[in-house]
Amino acid sequence: MLENAIFMIVIILAINIIYVSFFTIRMILTLKGQRYLAATISAIEVIIYVVGLGLVLENLDRIENLIAYAIGYALGVLAGMKIEEKLALGYIMVQVITKEINKDFTNTLRQNGYGVTSWMAYGMEGDRLVMEILTPRKHERSLYKTIKEIDPKAFIISFEPKTIYGGFWVKSLKNGKLTQ
Template identity: 30%
Template sequence: MISAAVIFFLRVIDMSIDTMRMLFVIRGKRIIVWILGASQSTVFFLAVSQALRGEANILTTLGYAFGFATGNVIGMMIEERLAIGFQRVTITIPHDDGKMADALRKAGYGVTEVKAYGRDGEVTMLHVNCKRKQVDDVESIVFSNDKKAFLTIDDFFPVRQTGFWRK
């Protein structure tokens, strides 16, 4: 029973680190990836060693499997809290009196306005590039100005962080 619990917790740690490592790989953070990779492989080795040390039974198998699954979810939760990276919020509004863009600019965000045509005619698309931690603030500004605004959010990777950054 204790062995299964140890395996479970080692796998939770292992997979939480692994999930974070993969998310940093996508963002190109080499040094962080190296540190996380070394840590993850050490914990993985300890988990596998513990699992292979005794006889395989249902508890050690479940500890290994559930630790793996739980570690993935916890890794995602950690990454969401860290909110590392940048996102582009695209706001589509059918009517444009300029208030939405002004409110976003007053809050310190850079806004690019684009006139476009949708199913029902002309629309305005506003593009706001911001840090992931700022997306909730952008959303609250948008929906306080227009509850029917349509938003899409995309991850992106800036080539340079100069010129257009406001906040």
């Protein structure tokens, strides 16, 4: 009997971890405009959800099943976040403001394959170099590391662009190429 109860808890935990991970991935794909892949994942997701919920509802007298369902949901959120971090879908736009006003900064970034647009600006404490850098999210940490190596005090802001049109670098982005 105890083996059966433990097996049920493990199954409910696993089902919910998988369900919520799929849910997270589907939401990300939906936000990234991958509607057909998101729809396919949602079909699988709903099957997993119904099976897991059914196991809990069939045994409502077993509080440990309900607790396993809740813990599985929480672990699924964490797993989904980790998966999303590893997938790193999409692109980021990074704006860098630095006191390091030299061509080597932009040239170093360009040599590493990043698309850089730069201009001079004037801040509260004088002249600044401002750069906008577009890169696939999977190269985000590498970009920050490179920036910090050149100027540890650089001011960095990043955001995800919703739409990207034009520019010489867009073709490279669509092919997933970035020399690193």
